[in-house]
Amino acid sequence: MSTSPALQALDNSGVAYRIIEHGPVRSLSEAAEARGVEVPDVVKTIVVRRGNDDFLFVLVPGDRVISWPKLRTLLGVSRLSMPDAASAKAATGYERGTITPFGSTTSWPVIADERVRGREITLGAGEHGVAVAVDADAALAALDGTYADVTDPEAP
Structure with missing residues (x-):
């Protein structure tokens, strides 16, 4: 495997990590099985647009979805959106399904x-x-990130 910008950034951060190579997966439950973890420990990195060229990363447990009202309240904004795949790649350097805050072309919040x-999680x-x-x-500290209640349970 090549040394991706994500792995280089992790090495530079000093955060201990374990690489999990699992091949293609079609769902969160497949990803959890392939990674040997529970679905909540497959953490999705969601790119959210606040404005023109203003994004942030939201780390969401696999069994949950972003609560847009909670996130808007936390950020003090009335409007947020998710960029299309091309905009997300332009903002991060990563394709959807591989996005991580580590090694992003821009260090978004x-x-x-x-x-x-307090958990071990898996990230792209x-x-x-x-x-x-x-x-x-450790990952959130290295990313200068913030914890907040910003999700709701995924609808059945």
Whole structure:
């Protein structure tokens, strides 16, 4: 495997991590099985647009979705959106499904749902079929991120 910008950034951060190579997956439950973790520990990195060329990363447990009202209230804004795949890649340097705050072309702010606090989580590693397992608290500290209640349970 090549040394992706994500792995280089992790190395530079000093955050301990374990690489998990698992090949293609079609769903969060497949990703959890391939990574040997529970679905909540497959943490999705969602790129959110606040304005023109103003983005942030939201780390969302696999069994939850962004609560737009909670996130808007936290950020003090009335409007947020999700960029299309091309805009997300332009903002981060990563394709959808591989996005991680580590090694992003721009260091956007990071907000992690409070439910990942104190857990080992898995994140994308900048390449399809590759993830990293990290301590959420160490990762968030390295990213100068914030914990907040910004998700709701995924609808059944």
